[in-house]
Amino acid sequence: MDAARLHEYTEEMGEALSIDEVDRPSPSRSDHVVIEVEGAGWCQTDNHIIEGMWTDYVEQDLPMTLGHENAGEVVEIGDEVSTVEVGDKVICHPLMTCGQCRACRLGEDMHCENGQFPGLNTDGGFAEYLLTSERSTIKLDSVDPVEIAPHADAGITAYHAARKAVPHLHPGSHAVVIGIGGLGHIGLQALEAMSATTTIAVDIKDEALSLADRLGADHTVNSSEEDVAEAVEAITDGAGAEQVLDFVGADETTALAPEVVAPGGDHHIIGYGGHIHEPSQALVNGEFSFVGNIVGKYTELQELVALVEGGEMHLETSQYPLEEINDVAEALEHNEIEGRAVIVP
Ligand SMILES: [Zn+2]
Ligand SMILES: [Zn+2]
The missing domain is CATH 3.90.180.10 (Medium-chain alcohol dehydrogenases, catalytic domain)
Incomplete structure (x- = not known):
């Protein structure tokens, strides 16, 4: 063969x-x-x-x-x-x-x-x-x-992260999905199918955000034009997002955690390549976690x-x-x- x-x-x-x-x-x-x-x-x-x-x-x-x-x-x-x-x-x-x-x-x-x-x-x-x-x-x-x-x-990896996030996403909560690519667009759909949370899709490309919009995202943020932390703060009324699914995993996206994750929430790392360099005090203060995901x-x-x-x-x-x-x-x-x-x- x-x-x-x-x-x-x-x-x-x-x-x-x-x-x-x-x-x-x-x-x-x-x-x-x-x-x-x-x-x-x-x-x-x-x-x-x-x-x-x-x-x-x-x-x-x-x-x-x-x-x-x-x-x-x-x-x-x-x-x-x-x-x-x-x-x-x-x-x-x-x-x-x-x-x-x-x-x-x-x-x-x-x-x-x-x-x-x-x-x-x-x-x-x-x-x-x-x-x-x-x-x-x-x-x-x-x-x-x-x-x-x-x-x-690709699908199971995105689903696995969404599945871990969903128990913490009660109605009225917010979830941020960073990177609406091959995996991110599956993760977004899994959240939409399994929870009543309000979703916020973040990407640098308008086409990716219009895909997110078609797939049911409640809000879209173009991170090449807008400050993501400010946008999330405005959408969540200052509360932050209970769960963040990071399909990019670059230094810039992991750095968002202290500002966008709600107290006690999780920043899931699915994409990889960058590093996490946050002050340990930020994790203590916000009591949030970085969570790894493999398949x-x-x-x-x-x-x-x-x-x-x-x-x-x-x-x-x-x-x-x-x-x-x-x-x-x-x-x-x-x-x-x-x-x-x-x-x-
Ligand atoms: Zn693969
Ligand atoms: Zn075994």
Whole structure:
């Protein structure tokens, strides 16, 4: 089968991956599931993997097939698989978890001590077939695997943060969403679907803010023209926002926390790249927290699939054949992809 593989780390996105002929995977464990990949979302994380940015965090054996946002049809199952069968359409949680460790037993899939992450430390979905496990698969009812694929990582990550924020968002509260991009626009919709809070969308681009407006944001703030802290203060009557979802994670956005987070509230970090440099006294005085977020739980992906199946989530996707994968890598590097790109192997 064809697979788009990384042979060496590079900054040259235009020739990052090569299409190799490799063996089709087959189940070697009784819980293994092989899917024919129908859609595999391209993600900024793929660009980072290509650049070698993840080598300090995970062990990678090159060459490796990338692709961690996978959905498709089950074509082969191990002897003990009972919850999916050949012919089922599924989306895959990005981590193949062990089910036995304490984190797994707590439902904290991302903290599994024995997990494998296809596309990050084992072969992923930019190929005709993907090897995964029963614990990772979620059956789809009516949605197209190609359309839902990016939710396997981008969607679940945004949903996970929104899910943590929602219990603190009573009617009359305020939530700020910073960065209405690929993840932020999903996070905004999750808040709208799950709470009666008043949402404030912040971005530097007018197009992003008009998308936020169409998706139900109550207020929009263009941070290249307005002072965000002043705008939030005016909208919240000086109270601040109980929850902030920061999909940018730059120095400038984390620096907003002391001024925009209501006392006792949370500033969730989902985007990354910058630093947090606030005076410790500001956290003591406001008793607010910075909260990290990494992907999400299997059960959260189930919930997100339910929202998608129910027509509650709108996701812009564009599709590309496997042969064009390096063009997609290059285009994303230059911020030229609208919504999420999905490779259709
Ligand atoms: Zn991703
Ligand atoms: Zn585990």
